[in-house]
Amino acid sequence: MNLSRTARIVLWGFMGFGLSFIYVPLMLVVINSFNKNKSFNWPPTGFTTMWWTKAASNSGVKDAILLSVLTASLATIIALILGSLAAAAIARYNFFGRDVISLMFVLPIALPGIVTGIALNNVFTNFFGGLTFFTIIIGHATFCVVVVFNNVAARYRRMGATFEEASMDLGANRLTTFRLVTFPMIRNALVAGALLSFGLSFDEIIVTTFTAGAGQTTLPIWIFQNLFRPNQAPIVNVVAAALIVVSIIPIYLSQRLTQERK
Amino acid sequence: MSSQGSVIISLRGLAKSFGAVRAVDGVDLDIYQGEFLTLLGPSGSGKTTVLRMIAGFEAPDAGTIQLNGADITHLPAYERDVNTVFQDYALFPHMDVISNIEYGLRVKGIGKNERREQAMVALQQVRLEGYESRKPNQLSGGQRQRVALARALVNRPAVLLLDEPLGALDLKLREQMQIELKELQRQVGITFIFVTHDQEEALTMSDRVAVFDRGKIQQLDKPSAIYERPANSFVAGFVGISNLISGEAGQKLLGKPGTWLVRPEKIEIDAQVPGGRSTTGVIREVEYLGPATRFLVDLEGGISLMALRQNTSESANTVASMRNSTVKVSWSIDSEFHVEN
Numbered sequence: 019m020n021l022s023r024t025a026r027i028v029l030w031g032f033m034g035f036g037l038s039f040i041y042v043p044l045m046l047v048v049i050n051s052f053n054k055n056k057s058f059n060w061p062p063t064g065f066t067t068m069w070w071t072k073a074a075s076n077s078g079v080k081d082a083i084l085l086s087v088l089t090a091s092l093a094t095i096i097a098l099i100l101g102s103l104a105a106a107a108i109a110r111y112n113f114f115g116r117d118v119i120s121l122m123f124v125l126p127i128a129l130p131g132i133v134t135g136i137a138l139n140n141v142f143t144n145f146f147g148g149l150t151f152f153t154i155i156i157g158h159a160t161f162c163v164v165v166v167f168n169n170v171a172a173r174y175r176r177m178g179a180t181f182e183e184a185s186m187d188l189g190a191n192r193l194t195t196f197r198l199v200t201f202p203m204i205r206n207a208l209v210a211g212a213l214l215s216f217g218l219s220f221d222e223i224i225v226t227t228f229t230a231g232a233g234q235t236t237l238p239i240w241i242f243q244n245l246f247r248p249n250q251a252p253i254v255n256v257v258a259a260a261l262i263v264v265s266i267i268p269i270y271l272s273q274r275l276t277q278e279r280k
Numbered sequence: 281m282s283s284q285g286s287v288i289i290s291l292r293g294l295a296k297s298f299g300a301v302r303a304v305d306g307v308d309l310d311i312y313q314g315e316f317l318t319l320l321g322p323s324g325s326g327k328t329t330v331l332r333m334i335a336g337f338e339a340p341d342a343g344t345i346q347l348n349g350a351d352i353t354h355l356p357a358y359e360r361d362v363n364t365v366f367q368d369y370a371l372f373p374h375m376d377v378i379s380n381i382e383y384g385l386r387v388k389g390i391g392k393n394e395r396r397e398q399a400m401v402a403l404q405q406v407r408l409e410g411y412e413s414r415k416p417n418q419l420s421g422g423q424r425q426r427v428a429l430a431r432a433l434v435n436r437p438a439v440l441l442l443d444e445p446l447g448a449l450d451l452k453l454r455e456q457m458q459i460e461l462k463e464l465q466r467q468v469g470i471t472f473i474f475v476t477h478d479q480e481e482a483l484t485m486s487d488r489v490a491v492f493d494r495g496k497i498q499q500l501d502k503p504s505a506i507y508e509r510p511a512n513s514f515v516a517g518f519v520g521i522s523n524l525i526s527g528e529a530g531q532k533l534l535g536k537p538g539t540w541l542v543r544p545e546k547i548e549i550d551a552q553v554p555g556g557r558s559t560t561g562v563i564r565e566v567e568y569l570g571p572a573t574r575f576l577v578d579l580e581g582g583i584s585l586m587a588l589r590q591n592t593s594e595s596a597n598t599v600a601s602m603r604n605s606t607v608k609v610s611w612s613i614d615s616e617f618h619v620e621n
Contacts, residue, residue: 183337184370186357188384188435198387202374 051259073256082240090219093158097215101166109174127164135228149231157229162215169211173204206275213268285313288471294343303329305495318474320482321492327475331441335364363432364441369424371416378412384435402434422453442474479519491515512620516541529581539619546615547587556612566603573599
């Protein structure tokens, strides 16, 4: 497409404006994690790695990260199993109420986290003897399942039923067909769903607030609790900076996976 | 190959509905060992559903399917000794060509060396040596078609089912594949059940043709019989171009009631068939087709006929100048066939 010189300048300007809104604050976080000045006044008064050292030896941070990784992993595993089974059933079998069930599966993602949180909180405290580590996982699984389900269901729809029919036509039973044909073809959708699910769970704060047992502090909750404590603020900054760097990895991976398909 | 051999597939009272639509409505059919049988019909006529029921992808609501005398109506697809070539080929995109061809042998537990050997033979049979490590998306439509054939034939099935396998190819390639497919079928001697909506394809390739409409077989016969003696007006209209003469004007012209079929190539323009019908008409349209010319002639009483004449001597200019002229139209009474409605 041919654009006039002015149009090009304007469009580049808009793009720069949009991108800087996203990335300048992130850069600020990273820079501030090396800022000598504890109150983060601009410009930085000096360079220090002190906050990184302090953060590394902070047991609160380490426990919170561990809990968040564990929660996100378990929620993702549950989501992978339930989400892909549901997607397979809805894509491949015609049964009464299929469309309704499909909708009911997706609905929780649209539900405000606070509603999910209150609802689960009521159930857990009234019928399951209170909140624990496992109640967080169940809470997170409610929206993680949706993410996996959506990804896998879309892949099932796009690939159609003929490949599975061809496999069975050639003498493979259902299990062999899944192992040799279906699974390799939906694998990327599973990985993409898992990455997204892990990411969603890892930074979830609202549902977690309502479902976490006493002393169960996930990383987002820990950050939230410590953000406004003057002593801890520099450490929060370091954690944020570290997360920015770490989160580039899954995004890069999922980008590569989706590009391979083309 | 004639249809004298033993029955390999036998369908009895086969029926299948999708919701309120009766896709297949009571089909009885005996298919003989080694024959090339085509299921011909418009889309929605039930031909593909019949094929899918033989393959085991759809369960019939009623009726039975026998393969070599054994009832396979309720067997899953993977326990039936039939293989399918799919319309869109359905080659596994994550496997290379040779792994695709080996697949059937692999899941049957045949050793790596042996199945590789057999797959290579099948690959040669479809003349694709050297393509074994290509992925399906690196092949042309015609090549994919051949891989799909090899993948099915390597299992030496009792019957090969082909679901409009040439539909996705362009005309030239399709004609070439028609010949290759027929040759291949003679070579391997396997029964082919071929589904198509292309009547020309059906006529050129088949030993017998079953014409489908609204879930029923309208006629089952040799291609020549289907063309020359259509059983009813549907078959007459679907297979080839037909002139159907009926009604009051028809009775006046032919001197007999009912619907009568005359094929375009039987009608002479500007000439008299000895002892045949003789009438006059006005040429409304002339289509120059290369080897032949097609005329649309209006007769008295509102009857229009299509006539086909070989271009043995005329040039395109001569035939084009015949438009709007009044000509003699003639055909032999023997070429009139009575057609049931």
